[in-house]
Amino acid sequence: MKPRVLVLSTYYHPVLGGVEAHARQLVTWLHSHGYAVEVVTKRVDRAGLAVEEIDGVPVRRVPPAGQRKAAGKWLAIPGVLAALARLRARYDVIVCVDYRGVGVAAIAASRLFGRPVIAQGETAGVLAGAGSGSTSGLAPETALVRALKAPLRAVYRRADRIVCIGRDLEREALAAGVPRARVRYIPHGVDTNRFRPAEPGERDAIRRRHGWPLDRPVVLFVGRLSREKGVMDLLEAWRVTHRPSALLSLVGPDMTGHPWDCGGPGRAFVAAHGLGDRVRFEGPAADPAEWYRAADVFVQPSHFEALGNTAIEAMASGLPVVTSGVGGLADFCVDGENALLYEPRSAAAMARAIARLLDDPPLRGRLGEAGRCTAVERFEASTLLEAYAALIDEVAGPRR
Numbered sequence: 001m002k003p004r005v006l007v008l009s010t011y012y013h014p015v016l017g018g019v020e021a022h023a024r025q026l027v028t029w030l031h032s033h034g035y036a037v038e039v040v041t042k043r044v045d046r047a048g049l050a051v052e053e054i055d056g057v058p059v060r061r062v063p064p065a066g067q068r069k070a071a072g073k074w075l076a077i078p079g080v081l082a083a084l085a086r087l088r089a090r091y092d093v094i095v096c097v098d099y100r101g102v103g104v105a106a107i108a109a110s111r112l113f114g115r116p117v118i119a120q121g122e123t124a125g126v127l128a129g130a131g132s133g134s135t136s137g138l139a140p141e142t143a144l145v146r147a148l149k150a151p152l153r154a155v156y157r158r159a160d161r162i163v164c165i166g167r168d169l170e171r172e173a174l175a176a177g178v179p180r181a182r183v184r185y186i187p188h189g190v191d192t193n194r195f196r197p198a199e200p201g202e203r204d205a206i207r208r209r210h211g212w213p214l215d216r217p218v219v220l221f222v223g224r225l226s227r228e229k230g231v232m233d234l235l236e237a238w239r240v241t242h243r244p245s246a247l248l249s250l251v252g253p254d255m256t257g258h259p260w261d262c263g264g265p266g267r268a269f270v271a272a273h274g275l276g277d278r279v280r281f282e283g284p285a286a287d288p289a290e291w292y293r294a295a296d297v298f299v300q301p302s303h304f305e306a307l308g309n310t311a312i313e314a315m316a317s318g319l320p321v322v323t324s325g326v327g328g329l330a331d332f333c334v335d336g337e338n339a340l341l342y343e344p345r346s347a348a349a350m351a352r353a354i355a356r357l358l359d360d361p362p363l364r365g366r367l368g369e370a371g372r373c374t375a376v377e378r379f380e381a382s383t384l385l386e387a388y389a390a391l392i393d394e395v396a397g398p399r400r
Helices: 018-032 077-086 102-113 143-156 167-175 202-210 231-241 263-272 289-294 309-316 347-358 361-378 381-396
Strands: 005-009 037-042 051-054 057-062 093-097 117-121 161-164 183-185 218-222 247-251 279-283 297-300 321-323
Touching: 005 018, 005 077, 005 102, 018 037, 018 057, 018 093, 018 309, 018 381, 037 077, 057 077, 077 102, 093 102, 093 381, 102 117, 102 143, 117 167, 117 381, 161 167, 161 381, 167 183, 202 289, 218 231, 218 289, 218 309, 231 247, 231 263, 231 347, 263 279, 289 309, 297 309, 297 347, 309 321, 309 361, 321 347, 347 361
Parallel strands: 005 037, 005 093, 037 057, 093 117, 117 161, 161 183, 218 247, 218 297, 247 279, 297 321
Antiparallel strands: 051 057
């Protein structure tokens, strides 16, 4: 009999983001392959249901209610622990996707109720600070910061397995003293049938649907409008790129109320510099797949990035990628082979890379084809989800 799985994620659908998308992908795959699976997550809408079914899976939302913000993963700990206690007869394994904060409740439940926990890291610097071999883009920690974080890191290290979505996170876990046998590299995957190059005529049809011009090159960004995603750097790079015929399209939600929000500041920047006819803010998209198929260039300008889901999606769609190459992006983006890399946080360097691609259609085609091969060979979702299921079976084995 397959183990019963409880997936814990601070936020879940309909909240949009890479962590939430991966959690839903994992949950739906497990459910469709015969695993009994439930989700525990933080409540966002006070008027929403405490328990609902999404994709055929029960989703339980715990207090306190509130929109996505940095403190949410800590405020949810009591509610998560209470839910894990109530449901302890219904699961054999806890999978905690992004274990910052709520991972404390998962590991406490693991020890109290004898259920193994798989803790999946989504952010660099949680288990250890940036070391000499780090590509995370994070600044090194001071001795005081290390001392303050040490007790919490000791709790996280007690997880039965640490899943690392990037090689930098894997190096971090090992540097933190987690035994090699408990560390697994399993990156997020993409459905390369869903994220694919456009078929003949499809590009123009998508552009008409979204109001994009048919005769102008479009540079695309997909992600939260957040400072660490490099949104303000991208807008400054676009200002100095001097390609009046080209359009920059930003697809993703504002981070309303978050100190890193770039939605309002980004729109103010565009207005102040007279870029209104060259920049569009599209808002969030429940399914971004078709946006990639209609664009000409994709930009991933993050300051730090555990993996870089949207860059993989763009590659799978045959879209040439310009990226800062930090963190997990360095695992699969090779400058001049399947992407163009530039110096992180440098708007001028980003502008040069974007201009180079806009001016060189053959290079766009070559990088797009190579990127598609990278996505298919290394990030096919079904293969990686099978590996995740095998890990769940492994940790549940002794209990079963």
